[in-house]
Amino acid sequence: MSYMAQRVAGFGTTxxxxxxALANEHQAINLGQGFPDFAAPDFMKDAAIAAIEADINQYAPANGRPRLRQAIAQKVQDFYAVEANPDTEITVLHGATEAIFATILGLVNPGDEVIVFEPFYDSYVPAIQMAGGIPRFYTLRPPNWQIDAGELAMLFNNKTKLIIVNTPHNPTGKVFTEIELGLIANLCQQHDVLAMTDEVYEHLVFDEQQHQTLISLPGMAARTIMISSLGKTFSVTGWKIGWTVAPPELTHAIFRAHQFMTFCGAAPLQEAAVTAVSQPPSFYHELTEFYTSKRNFLLDALKSVGLRPIAPHGTYFIMVDISHLGFANDVAFCRYLTSKIGVAAIPPSAFYHNPTDGAGLARFAFCKEEKTLAAAANRLQRLKTG
Ligand SMILES: Cc1ncc(COP(=O)(O)O)c(C=O)c1O
Known part of the structure; x- marks a missing residue:
């Protein structure tokens, strides 16, 4: 008999x-997992060292250090004109991942339906299932990943409690348009549904696109939980500092779950995070330029070997159409690419409830040093000769 609880038995290994593991075995260049392979900004490291030396080493308040909550309130005001009370509407959690979990555990009852756009970030569905909720899927289709109003409306009913909106969207790179967000806002209000927005890529947006947030749309402040974190913007995915912005009643529910999950995150890193979220606009301009050039480099490299990348508007991922290459599916392609070509990518079928929907795609990450991307581009040339 297995000792494993049923609630986790179906999850498998990510x-x-x-x-x-396959990339390590074949010493492949890892463009799979989305973490930077370059250093975090010095101002972050200096702030963390200073916080530890100042002996900020004991538990933080369960909803986060006050200075950080104030800095987050200021940031959402500056960027999105969102008014948030740092004491009653902001909670600091252990990365966006815990924010997602605490939100779902705090708000979703067994039998409640939760609408999820797929391909999805892989923690949403397990979180919904652990809460006893039922995921309902809207499939975004390449190459435009657009939302059809009628198709989305059909997913809303009197059991729907929550919709999860991840924009900019991992793994497609889609940035939800104002029209799409307006449509979601109307449906949420018509059906009394809450919205959880996952905006961890809010500052990784390219070209003429602009990140818009659902919480600032008319009528949505009362029913939206806005989630973001430091990991992507400040290249510190290992710090695990995230937050929610939500009206007091929803914040209270999130807090109830959070207090018994982790109680609080790392206090000195929360202190250092104040420096991060208080960065001036120039930091974000430089970040956009930095990532635009990486995106363009990898797009060109992929195209030059006959692959068909779908240019992302946001995030640090590129989805590639591999359907014409003759592989059985995305897993077969990614295994071949890792073991024979020496470059690892992620098979996106894992991000669909029906894996065949992702079978013709592969996801590459470009949050890597120039030299890593150049070495990968070099190895990809081998694809030309088979
Ligand atoms: C869409 C999305 N949400 C949340 C996360 C997790 O964020 P954090 O590292 O802050 O927990 C990720 C990380 O890859 C992500 O891609």
Missing amino acids: IFTEMT
């Missing part, structure tokens, strides 16, 4: 663990 595709990241499997592909990272």
Whole structure:
């Protein structure tokens, strides 16, 4: 008899663990998992060292250090004109991942339906299932990943409690348009549904696109939980500092779950995070330029070997159409690419409830040093000769 609880028995190992192990075995360049392979900004490291030396080493308040909550309130005001009370509407959690979990555990009852756009970030569905909720899927289709108003409306009913909106969207790179967000806002209000927005890529947006947030749309402040974190913007995915912005009643529910999950995150890193979220606009301009050039480099490299990348508007991922290459599916392609070509990518079928929907795609990450991307581009040339 297995000792494993039924609630986790169906989850399996994440595709990241499997592909990272394969990449290590073949010493492949890992463009699979989405973490930067370059240093975090010095101002972050200095702030963390200073916080530890100042002996900020004991538990933080369960909803986060006050200075950080104030800095987050200021940031959402500056960027999105969102008014948030740092004491009653902001909670600091252990990365966006815990924010997602605490939100779902705090708000979703057994039998409640939760609408999820797929391909999805892989923690949403397990979180919904652990809460006893039922995921309902809207499939975004390449190459435009657009939302059809009628198709989305059909997913809303009197059991729907929550919709999860991840924009900019991992893994497609889609940035939800104002029209799409307006449509979601109307449906949420018509059906009395809450919205959880995952905006961890809010500052990784390219070209003429602009990140818009659902919480600032008319009528949505009362029913939206806005989630973001430091990891992507400040290249510190290992710090695990995230937050929610939500009206007091929803914040209270999130807090109830959070207090018994982790109680609080790392206090000195929360203190250092104040420096991060208080960065001036120039930091974000430089970040956009930095990532635009990486995106363009990898797009060109992929195209030059006959692959068909779908240019992302946001995030640090590129989805590639591999359907014409003759592989059985995305897993077969990614295994071949990792073991024979020496470059690891992620098979996106893991991000669909029906894996065949992702069978013609592969996801590459470009949050890597120039030299890593150049070495990968070099190895990809081998694809030309088979
Ligand atoms: C869409 C999305 N949400 C949340 C996360 C997790 O964020 P954090 O590292 O802050 O927990 C990720 C990380 O890859 C992500 O891609």
